[in-house]
Amino acid sequence: MSSAPVTGSSVPSDLEHIPVLLSEVIAALSPKEGSIYLDGTFGAGGYSAAVLEAAPCVVWAIDRDPEALKRGENLAERFPGRLNFVQGRFGDMAELLAARGLTGVDGVALDLGVSSMQIEDRARGFSFLRDGPLDMRMEKSGRSAADVVNTLSEKELADIIFIYGEERHARRVARAIVEARRERPFSRTLHLADVIRAEVRRAQDGIDPATRTFQALRIYVNDELGELERGLVGAEKLLRPGGILAVVSFHSLEDRIVKTFLKARSGSAIRPSRHTPASLSAAPATATFTPVSRRPITPSDEETHRNPRARSARLRVAARTTAPMLTALAGGLA
Numbered sequence: 001m002s003s004a005p006v007t008g009s010s011v012p013s014d015l016e017h018i019p020v021l022l023s024e025v026i027a028a029l030s031p032k033e034g035s036i037y038l039d040g041t042f043g044a045g046g047y048s049a050a051v052l053e054a055a056p057c058v059v060w061a062i063d064r065d066p067e068a069l070k071r072g073e074n075l076a077e078r079f080p081g082r083l084n085f086v087q088g089r090f091g092d093m094a095e096l097l098a099a100r101g102l103t104g105v106d107g108v109a110l111d112l113g114v115s116s117m118q119i120e121d122r123a124r125g126f127s128f129l130r131d132g133p134l135d136m137r138m139e140k141s142g143r144s145a146a147d148v149v150n151t152l153s154e155k156e157l158a159d160i161i162f163i164y165g166e167e168r169h170a171r172r173v174a175r176a177i178v179e180a181r182r183e184r185p186f187s188r189t190l191h192l193a194d195v196i197r198a199e200v201r202r203a204q205d206g207i208d209p210a211t212r213t214f215q216a217l218r219i220y221v222n223d224e225l226g227e228l229e230r231g232l233v234g235a236e237k238l239l240r241p242g243g244i245l246a247v248v249s250f251h252s253l254e255d256r257i258v259k260t261f262l263k264a265r266s267g268s269a270i271r272p273s274r275h276t277p278a279s280l281s282a283a284p285a286t287a288t289f290t291p292v293s294r295r296p297i298t299p300s301d302e303e304t305h306r307n308p309r310a311r312s313a314r315l316r317v318a319a320r321t322t323a324p325m326l327t328a329l330a331g332g333l334a
């Protein structure tokens with residue numbers, strides 16, 4: 001296993017993605033000979049490569065970004081017949097694999113958010129530091145960030161920026177966006193970043209005031225939280241008994257979704273009190289997951305020093321039980 005970024009692509013090495021919590025994810029999945037793993041967020045292939053190196057197993061890799069999979073071709077050549085690509089969303093993982101004749105896997109890994117290559121490529125429009133088209137679409141289709149800021153109402157924008165960006169000044173930012181677009185519709189990242197910076201002062205921690213609004217727009221444009229909810233349910237469908245789910249999240253909104261899902265599915269959402277009938281307080285036989293650890297796993301100081309992007313990462317791991325999915329829960333988070 002190696003924590004080095006996968007090389008051999010056309011992206012300069014300093015822009016390549018360093019896998020986060022790699023050894024922890026591989027330890028959780030514990031790859032075994034003949035088993036099948038799903039890497040739902042292929043990116044630069046760091047997790048896939050490490051799983052394939054750890055045991056003679058098979059990996060199915062999903063990414064919604066066509067460029068990520070194109071770059072992965074080198075890796076597939078290194079592991080002939082063992083790495084299969086599917087372009088699509090991990091929220092559709094069960095359907096995507098079923099269409100390829102696969103109904104069960106032994107492990108699912110999700111490493112949420114965007115890769116360093118996506119952020120660093122100014123043409124993708126994720127960065128508030130480099131000028132580029134205000135795009136932010138991971139799969140290069142659908143509604144762009146420019147479409148969103150140019151067409152949504154002030155109230156809708158304020159809600160998105162407040163909820164997904166956790167920006168205290170969301171209303172002010174939304175008002176400034178609506179005023180600015182009357183003069184000139186947004187098409188470039190730096191135009192938007194400048195409008196936000198004129199409105200919100202740099203915080204004492206030095207974080208760029210555009211950070212939170214850009215995060216909010218990215219989450220909204222890519223429906224990242226909806227994808228996460230669907231992906232968790234998809235993993236519940238796909239994982240065989242004993243199969244492992246490992247999810248790395250980067251902000252509290254994502255982590256809360258994973259935590260709530262695992263709590264509900266492991267039966268621990270039911271808080272027994274002395275008034276609760278014994279029949280309800282027992283862990284339900286329908287629990288579909290057992291959490292592997294109570295607390296999320298976080299990166300070591302050494303990792304955050306080497307890769308500051310890992311700073312906010314949290315890994316949650318759970319094992320699939322033998323219980324079948326409850327159809328009532330299968331459509332989304334209960």
Ligand SMILES: C[S@@+](CC[C@H](N)C(=O)[O-])C[C@H]1O[C@@H](n2cnc3c(N)ncnc32)[C@H](O)[C@@H]1O
Nearest residue numbers: 019041043044045046047063064065089090111
């Ligand atoms: C943080 S990177 C993953 C990095 C990877 N673990 C590695 O070691 O190289 C996230 C990747 O997931 C992809 N992605 C994000 N949301 C997705 C979704 N809902 N479905 C499929 N791919 C997604 C992004 O396009 C990006 O390439």
